[in-house]
Amino acid sequence: MTDTVSTGEVLIDLEDVGMSFTGASGERLNVLENVNLQLRDGEIVALLGRSGSGKSTLLRAIAGLLAPTSGQVSYRGEPLTGTNPGAALVFQSFALMPWLTVQDNVELGLAARGVAPAQRRRQALDAIDRIGLDGFETAYPKELSGGMRQRVGFARALVLEPDLLLMDEPFSALDVLTAENLRTELVTLWATADFPTKCVCIVTHNIEEAVQLADRVMVLGANPGRIIAEITVDQPRPRNRRAPGFAALVDQIYGLLTGRDTALVAAHPDSSTPFATPLPDASVGGIAGLLEMVYGSDGRADLPVIADDLNFELDDLMPLVDAAALLGFLLVDSGDVILTNVGANFTNADIQSSKKIFATQARRRAPLVRTICSALIGSADGSVRADFFQDLLERGFSDEDAHRQLELAVDWGRYGELYDYDTDSGRITADPAGLTLEK
Incomplete structure (x- = not known):
């Protein structure tokens, strides 16, 4: 596969897609709004955003599991009216059948398609071999580690030879080293000439993961979910996290995810409403701890560095940043946070x-x-x-x-x-x- 942004055939086309649901009290909840997106042959695309940005909902619309409330989703030029025939999903929770062996789990999709048993077995064994689980064909999920169970999830998706491999936070339930190993293996598989999938779309809230894997990063805003930026990653694979270009992209995306709403709140602190500016999900102790870290960095800190030091993911760190900015303790400047005078006074x-x-x-x-x-x-x-x-x-x-x-x-x-x-x-x-x- 190429390392440049694809100009290949459009596989998925989303036009002005909106999604809303009715809440328990009858209220209308808007999850997605005016989403326009194309997924093409030859590219990995990351859907990146915070909680409430509708990432997983958008992925399920692409898979045909959810019909949009407005707009249209098309696969190879034809409107989707049901499950996407060219897509396979990998889930965060593995979603394996505990009473089935590895091989039986991998064969499930083929059996649903009516593939003959002998061919099912042959294709399943090939997929198991491809993802490195030889020797575990007769094992049950309870006998496998988390990383091995996710490999089974990969094999179950790849055995279908889908045009689109859709992945919903596939590494977030794994420990750091296992997740990094599987990311590397995914990139290696993508580079092989016989990789059966034409396009990978991955949902994540991990900025470094998105920059490491994707050719394009679609940054989603929240409430309702919408695409606020498209970032092209033109670095060759495998990518070096310590390279200046990599760090610059991470900083740019951090800025996109933190700069807009906080700037609005800072400009109009007295005029917003509880609906327009909800309280970020952050405790006073968490806010104080973040301020102490920034104060210890001479009043200015790099958000990716803080996240790395604390082993935080984006969804863990951002509510603290939002709360501190809402209260006027921090200013957000691209990927940096700056302690204000009142924030310093509070800390001391x-x-x-x-x-x-x-x-x-x-x-x-x-x-x-x-x-x-x-x-x-x-x-x-x-x-x-x-x-x-x-x-x-x-x-x-x-x-x-x-x-x-x-x-x-x-x-x-x-x-x-x-x-x-x-x-x-x-x-x-x-x-x-x-x-x-x-x-």
Whole structure:
């Protein structure tokens, strides 16, 4: 396979694809919006984004497992009306049948296609040999390591000789060394002349993984999911993570995934709503720990370096960055984070002073915290039922997300001594030490 961006035949064409679902309370949840994408013969494409960007939903639309709410998905010029006949999926969770042997698991797709037993056996053994599991044909999944079970998943997909190999976070359930080994083997297989697949599309939240594997990285924004950038990776394989060009691409993508929303919040901290600017899923302790790391790097740190030092993935690190930026403790500049003066003051303060700084920033810049404070000030006795906020939040979030938003707001408010929550009464009560109740 070539190491340059493919100009080959279009295998998949997505035109203005949108996807929405109805939540438990009847609300409309938009997962994807106006997605336009082509997958071509001769390329590996990575779909990269944070939680909520609709990566896996998009992959399932390509596979024909989900029909788009709007727009159209075509395979080789024909609109998909069901399962994509030219695609095979590899899952994060391996999805093996525990009562079947390795060979039987690999033969499943062929059996579903009505392939004769003798031919099934021959093709399955060839696929098992290709992915390096010779000698384990009669083993059961429980006898295999995680890496070996994922190899079975690869073999089960490749035995179908699909045009499109679709991979949904295939390495994220594996330990670091096993995942790196399988990535290397995937690149080696891709380079062989008899590799049966014409295009690989991989969903990931790992930026380095995307740059290591892909010819094109499609960067998705969230809520709803949409493509915000297309990054071409023109470096030859195998790729060196320490090469300046590799690091520059990683930094560029980090900037894309962190720079847009935080810049908007910084520009309008007082005017956003709890729906437009949800609270990032981050604890106060996690935020403080991140700030300490940045402070220890003279107030400016490289996000990929922090992620590497902490052995974090993108989805682990980004909520902390988002929360610190929302609160005005950090600024995000491409792939770097910069400690603000108020962030430095928070980091260096004693516990009581840090609580006061956090309370001031949260009340001014975190919309849901500000909303709760306003409601408490306007109440007759300085308390409000938590169900009131839960009901309001469910008009813009799913039940689960609304509950999590309220949990975060309570945790942040408690730390800043703005208010407290009583589980027995189900009421949020103003803390006189932190929240002035004058109307």
